[in-house]
Amino acid sequence: MTDESRRPRAHTVGIPRRPRDGGEELLVERYTRDGPFYRPIGGGIEFGEHSHEAVVREFREETGYAVEPRAFLGVSENVFTFDGTSGHEVSLVYEVAFLADEPYESEIITVTKESDGSTREATWHTPAELRAYGEPCYPEGLFDLLGGADRITTP
Numbered sequence: 001m002t003d004e005s006r007r008p009r010a011h012t013v014g015i016p017r018r019p020r021d022g023g024e025e026l027l028v029e030r031y032t033r034d035g036p037f038y039r040p041i042g043g044g045i046e047f048g049e050h051s052h053e054a055v056v057r058e059f060r061e062e063t064g065y066a067v068e069p070r071a072f073l074g075v076s077e078n079v080f081t082f083d084g085t086s087g088h089e090v091s092l093v094y095e096v097a098f099l100a101d102e103p104y105e106s107e108i109i110t111v112t113k114e115s116d117g118s119t120r121e122a123t124w125h126t127p128a129e130l131r132a133y134g135e136p137c138y139p140e141g142l143f144d145l146l147g148g149a150d151r152i153t154t155p
Helices: 051-063 127-133 142-148
Strands: 009-020 023-031 037-039 041-044 067-082 085-098 108-112 119-125
Touching: 009 051, 009 067, 023 041, 023 127, 041 051, 051 067, 051 085, 051 108, 067 142, 119 127, 127 142
Parallel strands: 009 085
Antiparallel strands: 009 023, 009 041, 023 037, 023 119, 067 085, 108 119
8 A cells, every 4th residue: 555645735826916117027936944945836636636726726725815826837747855754856947927906916825734723824026136145945846837937837
């Protein structure tokens, strides 16, 4: 019998973009366990749920804001260790847009993880800022997907 925790996890993340003077900004969370890193908002895909539906659900659950997928940017596969535990994620990456103006006007958006009720802050950064911080940004290959991927409209 296979240990469920040892299977790759299907995961989806969404990247809202906010135009600003000095460049386009992306909304990301900053984590500090196991060393600081940045990650877009997202989470696991539930059985029977399409990845574009999952990213909409995750944003609603974690931020309280509705989004719509604008483009599928690609897939990133990561094998990693976090908090002393090995993991393997296959992340489907989407560009998303908030349906309300308020999140674009907010500098900080509170993100609440449904699994444990913990909260973090998501903030806006240009890709150049994220690179300059010297802290990793996951999923791996995110910047390549943001800059070089063909835009594929979602259903």
